[in-house]
Amino acid sequence: MARKPPTKPRKTATQQRSRATVDALVEATARILVREGFDKASTNRIAEVAGVSIGSLYQYFPCKEALVAAVIERHQQRIARTVRGGLADLMAMPVEAAMHRLVAVAVKGHRVEPALHRVLAEQIPRVGKLRDAETFSRENFALFRTYLEQHRGELRVDDLELASFVCVTTIEALTHNAVLHHSKMLSGAAMEALIDEGARLVSGYLLPMPPA
Template structure:
């Protein structure tokens, strides 16, 4: 009926959960590809440029497949925080943490762990909400303003204003 029959599906995936996991894996990997290079590149940039790159890449990541991303963001907690997502998250977290350490003397925050948490959470939440709930904010004529705003938010938070 819808391209493949139930039976065929279960020849390739042992369970529905496995199927969903595979979909998530693919999506995660697509995001990884878009993301990783940019983040590594950002690691070598000064704070303002790195922040901007971080924001841009987060937007791009969320734009890979917004509809699927939205559905997954709803469903994943039920599946139980899939390992690959967790891993991607941890990787991003570690990169940010490492960046902060490398720029310790230019940064004015007391607790780098807390700062990493704040940065990752803020950028993820803002880009996620913008892409999925306020697409107007990312329209061609407004997107730059959004990136500018969030970049400034990050830079000033780090005390590098």
């Protein structure tokens, strides 16, 4: 069995100059991934684009996979900040409004560096950290589960763990596939329609059927 390449940096940059070097390397890696693809992202190419010596690169990162992992981590942090802000007042919302907010936040999260998100999804599973690049983290899954618990009296579903899985997976799949295959859905009227229909789908699953 082939040995997996390391994905952790050799050391953490603490001084301003060293942090600038690491930032330049991570940014260069992201640009190469988007423009040229994973296979072209050699350590020599990354160092060249970053304007950093190859020795400095290896001082912080053992291989290109570790740099790609750093790109994934930075991308996830940016998505997390976007999503977290959008979910701040979710608990007080009725179900339909909350589901609309959740889908809207997922779309907004997927609009963070969409070209990079597409590359990470299509080319980078071999690095082994793609699971960290999802829009809805475990923290947000737990938040959704807590929301359902607090609004249990409005729902038709009984198994809230299953319901959380179904809803979060559905929202993630809709928005993720929009990024990968239907990028026009992430702007303008098409984006609003995607949000409305996604919210209607999830709300319809959670809420009782209206009387005939």
